[in-house]
């Protein structure tokens with residue numbers, strides 16, 4: 001039975017980079033590691049439909065915050081059995097985005113703080129109704145919106161298929177999302193959070209997180 005670590009943050013905040021560094025740091029400690037990124041594009045119809053809606057397809061689907069959030073949530077519901085199995089079979093499972101993404105982006109789209117109703121709606125849908133596994137630790141990459149945007153723009157210009165979608169192009173949405181993420185982290189929403197400040201080297205952050213995983217695993221035994 002392993003620990004579930006979730007990496008959260010804005011588009012371009014460095015989630016994929018930290019996830020990869022963390023997996024490498026865990027493997028170098030002799031641990032068995034499994035990683036998964038949400039949305040599971042190409043593997044989940046709900047995720048693909050939501051991504052298409054972000055690019056203007058499917059009529060007015062994009063307009064509904066709840067409909068979009070339900071699609072991202074259904075992607076995770078479909079992955080539940082796989083996720084539970086990975087947690088059973090690995091020492092550590094690392095996720096690039098999870099339920100907190102839905103909470104932060106949905107509240108931000110509706111101009112709500114974390115107390116406005118949507119965050120609680122997401123929690124009830126995903127953790128109560130769907131009974132998705134509760135993360136052991138949620139890691140928030142606290143990067144200024146302008147830095148995340150510059151990185152997402154750079155990636156768009158250098159990587160095929162990484163053109164920015166409607167959320168990524170909306171910098172006021174990104175900035176409200178950062179506000180909700182900060183609230184979620186401060187209130188330790190659903191489980192423990194760790195905030196990585198801007199400027200911390202991803203490899204150094206990964207080493208610290210890997211040490212913390214080793215200690216948590218020792219406590220579980």
Ligand SMILES: Nc1ncnc2c1ncn2[C@@H]1O[C@H](COP(=O)(O)OP(=O)(O)O)[C@@H](O)[C@H]1O
Nearest residue numbers: 010011012013014015016017018151152155202
């Ligand atoms: N700490 C960092 N400092 C500088 N550049 C970074 C850092 N972390 C990630 N990057 C770069 O920023 C871009 C976006 O990072 P990525 O990990 O893909 O972000 P995300 O998965 O959050 O969208 C990539 O080009 C990556 O190489």
Ligand SMILES: Cc1cn([C@H]2C[C@H](O)[C@@H](COP(=O)(O)OP(=O)(O)O)O2)c(=O)[nH]c1=O
Nearest residue numbers: 011038039072097098101102105106167168
């Ligand atoms: C996983 C997830 C993502 N999102 C948002 C965050 C992103 O802006 C957008 C797409 O996810 P993202 O991780 O950015 O996909 P990619 O960069 O690979 O295209 O959807 C939610 O609103 N809820 C969720 O549950």
